[in-house]
Amino acid sequence: MRPKINYLAVLASLFLIMASCDQDTVLIGEPVTGLSNDAIKRSLPIAPNLVDGVIEFAYAMAIPEDLGNLSSAQVTASIPGAAGTYFDPNSYHTNQSGQDIPVLVASESQTNGTTTSIQFSTDTCAATLRFYYVIPEEARGKEVSFSFSVKASNGQSTEYQMGPYQTSRMDMTRSLSLTSDETGYISLRNDSEAAVIYSKSQLEANPSLASQVDIVYAYHGSSDISHAFYAADAPEAYRPGVVFPSGFSNQTKMIKEYGLRDRQLSDLHYSHFIDDLDFESINMTRSINYVLALKEEAGAWVETSDGEYRAFIYVNNTGPGEMTISVKRYKM
């Protein structure tokens, strides 16, 4: 009997020692002693950066309250941003419902060349400002880097580097309207826009425009043909009732596609993106000179007859005799 009780007591005390709670608190990092900052890129991480698009950043700055306040912040970009580059003077924080709440803490931002700066107008020791950089034409095909910096009232300053980010060589035009009767002539050769639509009356007034037309859109009631794109050499049997404008001669190459829901063209929420590499590497030997029976979420890879441009046309939606497209274009 007695040896048993001793044995149990030893076991029980061992168990209690092992199961006791560890109450020591542990610091995760170094305690903050001065001005500190952090930055993240808020715009979609894998989306190609297109000229005239925006790269959005969130820049967080903080200083311990007893040391002072934040006085100013600035960003220097390696390539000057286009008009519309600015610091949002609101500081954002996320509330318990998950919504971002703005609080006005600064005056209007000033952009001079490559530097955008902002002055704090209220006493604040911690703020997260959003910076919007409009990608300029000069950045096309190049890399852009950013240097964020903040100054505090006690004289301290610190900075944070972001980038480099590659800018695409593509152009994009969204939500172009096509109608079978009047505005059905697509041109990919405009200098600034990815695609422009010419109308029948425009071609009648200026017949030389027909040489700029790459694709003719037409709609036919039959479900086999329905919404169709035609190049100049499309077989006549498959374009009943379609009259090409005189001077339309471009033998555009097209490959029919379906379900390629590029996020920037389609505005849907699939994380697919057509990038420069797709245009450089696509094999156009599968192409033909007409595409029939297009519908919503269908599309076509296009190469102009002279090989100068490649494009992807995405069909946003269709109605009888009309369709809305968005185009990404790449200069070879």
Add this chain to the structure above:
Amino acid sequence: MKKTVYNSIVLSLLFLSVVACSNEFPIDEDGLLITDREECYVSNFELFDTDHQTIRVGNSHVDTVAQVAIAYVRFGAPLTKLWPRISLAEDAKLTPKISSYNGWTDFTGSKMDIDFVEGDWSSGNATNQLSERIVSNPSSFPATAKRYTVISGNRKVEKEYIFLIVERPLQ
């Protein structure tokens, strides 16, 4: 008693080892199993365009006696770069092979020009009348039509099928 148990264990292990490694189903040069099935036929003929959607209307007509498969396609369907999907009897294989990636094939040689008569098409799909008329007239098959050979599961039976495409008139 212990000795008999031990002996029976050893004997049964010996017996199992004899029957364990029998090579009843070998592998052929493509890594496919050679079975003892002798069925050799095509069960379906599907065609996909560059957008990976079918260009067919209705079902394909497959005549396993005459060894002909006919796909009826939409008016205006392009035939230069199609990806065929040919379904076979169980364990059979097809030669020449159709690539599982980039199997784009030119099928313009398989297209048949036919004069249609009353009753050939019903609500957009081909009728048996048309299929039987095509099959019963082998001299009208284009010489450039695609041909694939089906090989049975036991690799002993080979049948060559001719694959045809008929475009329906504008609906």
